Amino acid sequence: MSSGIFLIKGEELIEMSEEQYVSEDYFQSLLQKYPNLLAGNQIDSDSPRRWLFINREAGVPDSEDSGNRWYIDHLFLDQDGIPTLVEVKRSTDTRIRREVVGQMLDYASNVTSYWPIERIKMMFEETCQEQEVDPENSLGSFIGGNKTTDEFWTNVDTNIKAGKLRLLFVADTIPSELQRIIEFLNKQMDPAEVLGVEIKQYVGDGETTLVPRVIGQTVEAQQHKKRTSGKSIQWNEDSYLDWHKEHFAEPVYETAKAILNWVKEHSDSIWWGKGRTETSYIACMQGDGRNKLFARLVGAPKSAYLQLQFAELKKYQDFSDETIRMYYLRKFNEIEGVNISEDKVDKYPSIGFDILTDKYRRNQVLSVIKEMMNR
Numbered sequence: 001m002s003s004g005i006f007l008i009k010g011e012e013l014i015e016m017s018e019e020q021y022v023s024e025d026y027f028q029s030l031l032q033k034y035p036n037l038l039a040g041n042q043i044d045s046d047s048p049r050r051w052l053f054i055n056r057e058a059g060v061p062d063s064e065d066s067g068n069r070w071y072i073d074h075l076f077l078d079q080d081g082i083p084t085l086v087e088v089k090r091s092t093d094t095r096i097r098r099e100v101v102g103q104m105l106d107y108a109s110n111v112t113s114y115w116p117i118e119r120i121k122m123m124f125e126e127t128c129q130e131q132e133v134d135p136e137n138s139l140g141s142f143i144g145g146n147k148t149t150d151e152f153w154t155n156v157d158t159n160i161k162a163g164k165l166r167l168l169f170v171a172d173t174i175p176s177e178l179q180r181i182i183e184f185l186n187k188q189m190d191p192a193e194v195l196g197v198e199i200k201q202y203v204g205d206g207e208t209t210l211v212p213r214v215i216g217q218t219v220e221a222q223q224h225k226k227r228t229s230g231k232s233i234q235w236n237e238d239s240y241l242d243w244h245k246e247h248f249a250e251p252v253y254e255t256a257k258a259i260l261n262w263v264k265e266h267s268d269s270i271w272w273g274k275g276r277t278e279t280s281y282i283a284c285m286q287g288d289g290r291n292k293l294f295a296r297l298v299g300a301p302k303s304a305y306l307q308l309q310f311a312e313l314k315k316y317q318d319f320s321d322e323t324i325r326m327y328y329l330r331k332f333n334e335i336e337g338v339n340i341s342e343d344k345v346d347k348y349p350s351i352g353f354d355i356l357t358d359k360y361r362r363n364q365v366l367s368v369i370k371e372m373m374n375r
Contacts, residue, residue, distance in 0.1 A: 016202035081155030
């Protein structure tokens with residue numbers, strides 16, 4: 001039966017026949033080598049998605065201290081720092097109908113809980129090392145001049161915490177049962193996006209053609225996403241405080257205002273974040289010709305917190321020695337209610353506003369941050 005796909009080769013018209021992929025591993029290797037097969041222009045025609053390959057077989061734990069329980073076939077980031085989880089199955093695999101959906105939801109729910117941003121950075125750096133390319137140059141080339149690499153990773157971190165992920169089911173043929181599930185999930189899940197990408201392979205006269213098609217973008221789902229997504233907001237002092245006044249009780253709002261006033265007085269600059277689901281800024285000090293990041297203040301939908309930037313500080317000569325960072329971590333732990341595990345000395349531990357609303361404890365926390373800044 002005719003496939004309806006033809007290739008003009010010189011003066012010859014070649015009819016291409018649909019063929020299955022020789023193996024799932026081969027199918028996966030194509031996506032790693034040619035990420036544009038994920039049809040970023042179909043996913044978002046107004047702003048076609050571009051893909052930064054992070055890792056293949058990316059491990060996902062099911063608790064903070066456990067090893068990896070699952071492995072995602074591919075992890076990509078798009079230009080807005082949205083983690084894109086890809087699960088690949090051939091149509092001959094019976095798990096493609098229902099089991100794969102449970103797998104993907106396991107991945108997504110645990111990624112948002114147990115994937116700190118430094119884990120993704122590490123996977124990216126390992127991939128770059130395997131490819132013998134420089135991570136900074138590779139990332140810089142991907143994002144262009146629109147933002148810094150630090151801003152990009154901050155966007156990734158914000159997206160993970162907000163549950164803003166993209167889940168892609170990729171197959172040579174998406175069965176009707178899976179298509180209905182994808183359409184349902186894509187309509188119901190927000191801010192996550194759930195889509196299928198069907199990539200058919202056609203072969204003829206030694207030539208191969210791959211044809212991707214995105215599945216799951218029903219008109220109803222697209223309208224719902226547009227109503228609820230909106231554009232990212234460039235936050236500033238007024239909008240940051242307005243957010244806290246609108247979303248939290250008076251003590252949290254007053255705490256946010258007090259900390260912001262302190263940061264304005266004691267830091268060299270404030271780096272305001274972007275986002276739709278949460279507002280944030282970072283307190284910076286100028287040193288060695290660049291901004292050093294000390295504390296990120298976040299107002300998220302359900303909580304407000306101060307995030308310490310140990311993972312960034314270790315890049316600077318003043319804090320490269322782990323014993324120095326551990327000294328400050330322990331000073332924070334001397335404050336009543338603060339309990340940061342020592343394995344967070346290279347990460348982004350947080351102190352909640354439930355502690356910082358107490359003026360005495362807030363001043364203790366800020367005093368330690370000031371000591372770090374003075375360093």
